[in-house]
Each structure stands twice: as C-alpha cells, then as structure tokens.
Amino acid sequence: MKRLSSAVETDLSKPSSTTEGNYDLITFLERYRTSFNGLTLIFSLFFTITLSAQQPQKKYVLVIHGGAGTILKSQMTPEKEKGYTDALNEALEKGSAILNQGGSALDAVEASVRILEDNPLFNAGKGAVFTNEGKNELDASIMNGKTLAAGAIAGVTTIKNPISTARAVMEKSPHVMMTGRGAEQFAKEQGQEIMDPSYFYTEDRWKGLQRAKQDDAETIIVDSITKQSLLKQPENKDYKYGTVGAVALDQHGNLAAATSTGGMTNKKFGRIGDSPIIGAGTYANNKTVAISGTGWGEYFIRLVMAKTISDMMEFGKMKLKPAADEMIMKRLPALGGDGGLIAVDKDGNIAMPFCTEGMYRGYVKEGGKKVVLIYK
Amino acid sequence: MKRLSSAVETDLSKPSSTTEGNYDLITFLERYRTSFNGLTLIFSLFFTITLSAQQPQKKYVLVIHGGAGTILKSQMTPEKEKGYTDALNEALEKGSAILNQGGSALDAVEASVRILEDNPLFNAGKGAVFTNEGKNELDASIMNGKTLAAGAIAGVTTIKNPISTARAVMEKSPHVMMTGRGAEQFAKEQGQEIMDPSYFYTEDRWKGLQRAKQDDAETIIVDSITKQSLLKQPENKDYKYGTVGAVALDQHGNLAAATSTGGMTNKKFGRIGDSPIIGAGTYANNKTVAISGTGWGEYFIRLVMAKTISDMMEFGKMKLKPAADEMIMKRLPALGGDGGLIAVDKDGNIAMPFCTEGMYRGYVKEGGKKVVLIYK
Numbered sequence: 077m078k079r080l081s082s083a084v085e086t087d088l089s090k091p092s093s094t095t096e097g098n099y100d101l102i103t104f105l106e107r108y109r110t111s112f113n114g115l116t117l118i119f120s121l122f123f124t125i126t127l128s129a130q131q132p133q134k135k136y137v138l139v140i141h142g143g144a145g146t147i148l149k150s151q152m153t154p155e156k157e158k159g160y161t162d163a164l165n166e167a168l169e170k171g172s173a174i175l176n177q178g179g180s181a182l183d184a185v186e187a188s189v190r191i192l193e194d195n196p197l198f199n200a201g202k203g204a205v206f207t208n209e210g211k212n213e214l215d216a217s218i219m220n221g222k223t224l225a226a227g228a229i230a231g232v233t234t235i236k237n238p239i240s241t242a243r244a245v246m247e248k249s250p251h252v253m254m255t256g257r258g259a260e261q262f263a264k265e266q267g268q269e270i271m272d273p274s275y276f277y278t279e280d281r282w283k284g285l286q287r288a289k290q291d292d293a294e295t296i297i298v299d300s301i302t303k304q305s306l307l308k309q310p311e312n313k314d315y316k317y318g319t320v321g322a323v324a325l326d327q328h329g330n331l332a333a334a335t336s337t338g339g340m341t342n343k344k345f346g347r348i349g350d351s352p353i354i355g356a357g358t359y360a361n362n363k364t365v366a367i368s369g370t371g372w373g374e375y376f377i378r379l380v381m382a383k384t385i386s387d388m389m390e391f392g393k394m395k396l397k398p399a400a401d402e403m404i405m406k407r408l409p410a411l412g413g414d415g416g417l418i419a420v421d422k423d424g425n426i427a428m429p430f431c432t433e434g435m436y437r438g439y440v441k442e443g444g445k446k447v448v449l450i451y452k
Numbered sequence: 453m454k455r456l457s458s459a460v461e462t463d464l465s466k467p468s469s470t471t472e473g474n475y476d477l478i479t480f481l482e483r484y485r486t487s488f489n490g491l492t493l494i495f496s497l498f499f500t501i502t503l504s505a506q507q508p509q510k511k512y513v514l515v516i517h518g519g520a521g522t523i524l525k526s527q528m529t530p531e532k533e534k535g536y537t538d539a540l541n542e543a544l545e546k547g548s549a550i551l552n553q554g555g556s557a558l559d560a561v562e563a564s565v566r567i568l569e570d571n572p573l574f575n576a577g578k579g580a581v582f583t584n585e586g587k588n589e590l591d592a593s594i595m596n597g598k599t600l601a602a603g604a605i606a607g608v609t610t611i612k613n614p615i616s617t618a619r620a621v622m623e624k625s626p627h628v629m630m631t632g633r634g635a636e637q638f639a640k641e642q643g644q645e646i647m648d649p650s651y652f653y654t655e656d657r658w659k660g661l662q663r664a665k666q667d668d669a670e671t672i673i674v675d676s677i678t679k680q681s682l683l684k685q686p687e688n689k690d691y692k693y694g695t696v697g698a699v700a701l702d703q704h705g706n707l708a709a710a711t712s713t714g715g716m717t718n719k720k721f722g723r724i725g726d727s728p729i730i731g732a733g734t735y736a737n738n739k740t741v742a743i744s745g746t747g748w749g750e751y752f753i754r755l756v757m758a759k760t761i762s763d764m765m766e767f768g769k770m771k772l773k774p775a776a777d778e779m780i781m782k783r784l785p786a787l788g789g790d791g792g793l794i795a796v797d798k799d800g801n802i803a804m805p806f807c808t809e810g811m812y813r814g815y816v817k818e819g820g821k822k823v824v825l826i827y828k
Contacts, residue, residue, distance in 0.1 A: 258722025
C-alpha cells in the first residue's frame with residue numbers, strides 16, 4: 077500500500093445535527109461494550125430508545141455529475157453557468173425527493189440521470205454529440221449494489237432516455253448488455269419512449285461536429301506506446317467528451333450507480349467508451365461503493381476504473397477518498413488519460429475527484445442543502 | 453480475507469529440471485542475503501555466473517481454452533474427442549513456437565486464438581453459433597499486460613478472425629472498443645480478412661439454433677432477484693455458450709490475454725457477453741496476471757471477473773490459485789452463474805478453474821510437454 081496516496085480523507089458526510097450526535101455517542105458506547113460489559117449494554121439500550129423516540133432522519137446521499145473537462149470560469153457566461161447550475165439542482169431535487177421518502181437508490185439515480193438526459197446542455201440524451209456520420213449514438217448503464225444486477229445499452233439512436241432502457245435490460249431481460257438496432261427493438265417491446273432521431277439535433281452539437289471534423293483533418297498524432305501514427309485523438313476534449321451520472325445511498329443502505337452519454341463528437345467505427353461498461357464507467361456494490369465516471373473513456377476501460385476503486389476498498393482495506401484519488405489523480409494521468417468520477421460508499425462518504433479543469437457536479441444528504449460545483 | 457478459499461495452491465509450474473533447481477537455490481540465497489551479507493553475495497554471484505554459462509531456457513507459459521460447459525465423457529465419441537484434442541494441441545503448438553523463439557505473449561495468444569477461430573468445433577470465428585435472426589455475430593478482445601493497452605470488437609458478422617481485428621483496434625486506433633457495422637468498416641480499412649457471412653455457416657450450429665428456438669419457446673423462467681418472468685434463460689447452456697481464449701507469459705516477462713466468441717445461440721437484441729469486455733472476460737497486467745474467461749457471460753460482467761482476480765492479487769496480496777478459485781468456485785455459482793477461466797500470473801503459475809462439468813483446455817511451458825484436458 078506504500079505507493080498509494082497519503083491524502084487525508086475529507087469526510088464530506090461529517091454529521092452536524094443533534095440526532096447525528098446521539099448516533100455518534102451510541103457508536104462510541106458500542107465500541108467500548110466489551111470493556112464496560114453489562115453496564116454499557118444498558119446505556120446503549122437507553123440511548124437507542126431515546127434515538128427511536130426522536131425518529132431521526134435516516135442517512136441518504138445523492139451525488140451527480142454532468143461531465144468533466146476544461147471548464148474555465150473565464151470562458152463561462154453567467155447565463156450558461158446558471159443553466160448548468162439550475163439543471164444540476166433540478167436533478168438533485170428529483171433524486172433526493174425519492175430518497176427522502178424512503179425510495180430506492182436505483183429509482184433516485186435513474187430519476188436524476190433522466191433530468192440530465194432531457195437537458196440539451198449535457199452530452200447525454202437530448203444533448204448528445206454527433207458521430208462522424210452526423211448521427212447521435214447513445215450509451216448508458218446502471219447497476220444495483222444490493223444484487224450486483226446490471227444493465228447497459230450502447231450505440232442506440234432513437235431512445236429518449238437510455239438510462240431507463242438500461243434499467244429495463246437489467247430487470248426485464250436475462251442480459252446485461254445490448255447494442256444497436258437489437259437494443260432499440262428491445263426498448264420498443266418494453267414500451268420505452270422512442271423518438272425520431274431528429275429529436276437529438278441541437279445546433280450547438282452540430283457546430284461542435286463541424287469544428288471537430290476540421291480539427292481532426294488537421295492533426296495527426298503519434299501513439300506513445302507503439303510510436304505509430306494513429307487515427308486522430310481529440311485535440312479539444314471539451315466539446316468532444318461529456319457524460320452524466322448519479323450515485324446514491326438510500327435509507328435502506330443500498331447503493332446504486334447510473335451513467336449516460338452521447339459518447340464522443342465525430343466518433344467513427346461504432347466506438348464505445350466506458351459509460352456502458354460495467355466496472356469501467358459504472359459500478360455499485362453494497363459491500364463497498366457506487367461509482368459513475370466521466371472522461372476519456374478508453375483510459376477508464378483500460379484501468380477498469382470503477383471496479384478497481386471498489387477492489388482497493390474490499391481487498392486493500394482502503395478508504396474511498398485515497399482509493400479514488402490514487403486512480404483519478406495518479407494512475408489515470410500516468411497512463412495519459414484524464415477525467416473524473418463521483419462516488420458514495422456504503423457509509424455515506426462521498427468523493428468527487430477530477431484531474432481536469434472542472435467537473436459539473438453536486439450532492440445532497442439527508443437534512444442538508446443541495447451543493448452544486450463546477451470549477452476546481 | 454477470512455472469507456476466501458483456504459484451498460492449497462497447486463503450483464503447476466513447479467520446476468523439475470536441473471537449471472530450474474539452480475534458479476531455486478539462488479532464490480533461496482537471495483532471501484537470506486540480509487543475514488549472510490557479503491558472503492551470500494559472493495555465493496549468489498557464483499551461481500548466477502554458473503547459470504549464465506548453462507544458458508538455461510528462459511521461462512514462458514501458454515494456456516488456452518475452447519470453452520466450458522456440460523462436457524461429459526459419456527456423451528463424447530472418440531472421433532469428436534480427437535477433433536478437440538488435435539485442435540487444442542495445434543493451437544498450443546502455434547503459440548508456443550512463437551514464445552520459444554522469444555516472441556511476444558501478444559503474438560502467441562493471437563496466433564493460438566486464430567487456430568481455434570478457424571476450427572468449426574469451437575464457438576468462435578468459423579464455428580460461431582447463430583443468433584435468433586440466423587446470423588453469426590462475433591465478439592473478441594485482447595489486452596497487453598505490459599502497457600495495459602486493449603482492443604475489442606463486438607457484433608461483427610463478416611470478419612474471419614475477430615481477435616486480429618481486436619488487436620488492430622488496440623494498435624491502430626485511439627479506441628478500445630468498436631461495434632457492428634462501424635467495426636467492420638474499420639477492419640476493412642485495416643486490411644483484415646473479410647468473408648461473406650455464409651463462411652460462418654456450419655450444419656451443427658444451424659441445428660443448434662433450431663433446438664434452441666424450440667427450447668426457448670417452451671420455457672419461461674423466473675428471475676431470482678426480481679421474481680418477475682423474464683426473457684428465456686438458456687436451458688441447455690452446452691450448445692448455447694462457448695468461447696475460446698489464450699493467455700501467455702513470454703520470455704521477456706510480459707503477459708497477454710485474448711478471448712473470442714460467437715456469443716450465445718439464439719441471442720436477440722444485440723446481446724453482448726463478457727468476451728469483448730475488458731476486465732470481465734479478458735484482462736492482462738504485468739504486475740499480476742493474464743486471464744481469459746468462458747461461461748455465462750452476464751455473470752462474468754456483473755462480477756467484473758478477470759479484473760477482480762487481478763485486484764485480489766494486487767491489493768489483497770493473494771496468490772493466483774486461491775483468488776481464481778474464490779471467484780469461479782464460490783462467487784460465480786453463488787450469484788447463479790457458471791463457467792471457467794484460464795490464467796497465468798507474472799511468475800508463470802497457472803490456474804484453470806471451472807465449475808461446469810468440463811472445459812476444453814491445455815497448457816505448455818518452456819521445455820515441457822503440451823498438456824490437453826477436457827473433463828474434470
């Protein structure tokens with residue numbers, strides 16, 4: 077473990093309310109039960125009864141992201157910033173209302189991601205970027221940390237909310253992953269909302285494709301491994317990448333993760349990134365953590381990003397923050413990639429590391445205010 | 453770690469030759485160097501010089517599989533058994549010749565898998581099973597343990613050797629994964645061998661599709677998680693699943709893994725299994741292990757099978773055998789899946805666990821005979 081980050085873990089879930097204080101005292105008493113024995117047991121019981129009488133708000137956490145990239149305040153208009161902030165707040169509101177009412181983490185992450193999919197500002201659903209052929213090809217995946225059930229779709233062009241179809245794959249089929257025309261047929265049979273491909277047209281993304289085509293024609297890059305000239309890598313990753321995602325811990329202690337994307341501007345060859353890959357862009361396990369990634373997908377796949385963080389926690393007994401930092405701040409850039417992720421662990425600790433200039437992100441906890449952030 | 457298997461590791465790479473004996477003595481001396489200090493150093497140097505003078509065969513290992521399933525000796529004809537055994541031997545011969553000449557693990561696993569892809573007995577390449585629509589949709593992936601570079605293709609219908617196209621994705625594109633028509637366009641541009649889809653027709657597989665369609669029409673299954681009726685799960689997994697794969701350690705200490713498949717008989721909806729998913733069906737990392745899986749793909753994806761074993765070794769400091777056994781003999785069946793895998797670690801230890809009746813498999817090491825096995 078010597079090679080791992082020594083960064084101090086900032087527990088963003090640090091309790092501040094009175095009820096949380098009582099809970100801490102019980103934890104303290106529980107810890108020393110073996111020393112104090114019977115007397116402690118009585119005290120414990122007393123405090124448990126007190127706690128029940130107060131009917132405290134049970135713990136829940138929702139974290140969302142709208143993509144990582146070179147997001148600089150200097151290049152942002154107040155209107156645009158407000159658009160992003162409003163959308164992130166709306167997604168947090170929708171998901172946390174479900175959690176607040178005792179709903180499932182799965183329902184919460186799906187609801188939050190649908191809000192972001194329907195918003196043209198984000199590269200997912202309505203705001204998806206264009207492929208080289210001028211199409212919008214969408215990918216999404218979802219995972220249930222309680223059962224390790226998972227669902228994913230890739231390369232679909234007519235599904236309004238890919239995250240809901242991914243959930244249908246998980247719950248209404250024996251499969252985990254479906255692609256292309258077949259996935260669309262499944263979505264139709266399942267009564268998912270199907271749109272004409274023109275629904276996904278936005279002027280901004282169309283302009284983005286024209287810019288990308290121009291850039292791609294002008295640049296040849298050399299691969300660091302093979303030293304060979306390669307198909308063009310994105311020069312300006314800001315308008316080329318983008319993802320949305322949500323992770324949640326519900327009041328029942330269940331974790332879930334969801335990720336949705338329009339992929340990469342000007343992508344060719346049916347390219348698939350990390351978003352629909354379980355273990356890379358999305359992973360949830362009640363034993364450890366729920367994670368949704370955003371960034372240069374190829375590197376997230378090669379690092380098997382999300383599952384590796386879970387395994388650092390399960391097998392390496394690491395805490396979330398140092399594990400996530402090790403992957404995003406060290407191993408990802410060391411390999412040549414960039415991006416970020418959001419995570420919530422089984423105890424409600426959150427992490428939102430990114431090695432880009434910014435990441436659209438936000439979180440909310442039981443009894444707390446919604447927090448929305450964009451820059452470093 | 454208490455929950456993990458306590459099975460004793462059988463090191464199939466146990467040295468037996470004289471040169472290997474010398475090597476062990478050096479290892480012994482190295483271990484006690486701190487105690488013996490200067491004297492030991494002299495002894496070490498002496499033996500190292502002796503070793504160099506003998507020019508020993510450097511270590512290499514190749515392990516292959518041709519799929520796991522209900523393979524019973526009672527249901528096998530001598531002709532069929534010979535067919536499988538001959539093919540596995542041919543694949544071992546081809547790959548190990550490369551390793552013996554000092555070639556790369558990557559070249560070896562690609563060469564071995566191509567032999568199995570070209571043989572109609574295995575569900576990959578020429579012997580691929582049919583989809584519900586009567587097509588053959590192929591998936592494959594490959595990973596370089598030295599660089600963590602990876603390539604994968606999914607849902608292609610015209611590529612003779614998908615494993616070679618997966619390698620082209622890895623080496624000649626900035627991407628890791630390509631699908632469908634786009635992947636085929638890339639293959640064409642890269643000069644990969646393209647066949648008419650009729651090349652993949654075999655009578656056995658066509659009959660298998662008719663059997664599967666009949667079975668699928670007769671059975672409704674209930675999901676253990678959601679208690680809902682689901683799309684049919686395969687009743688007879690033997691003729692529905694199948695994969696080929698290879699893993700190798702070369703003389704330079706580099707690991708590589710490759711997997712190729714025709715997927716699942718009667719599959720619908722563009723279903724993708726674990727074979728083209730990096731971290732699930734295929735993974736290689738010089739720090740730990742190279743793995744290729746075969747079995748019920750959905751469970752391999754949910755468990756992120758291959759990467760989890762690597763992480764048990766990296767973060768849990770486990771040895772290969774107990775880590776692989778924990779996943780294949782415990783966690784996989786506990787979740788409701790089955791299958792097997794082949795693995796070789798950075799020290800040349802191999803593991804070939806499976807929780808099915810049989811798995812077509814074989815291995816060969818420097819200076820050793822080819823070993824081919826089918827049953828338990």
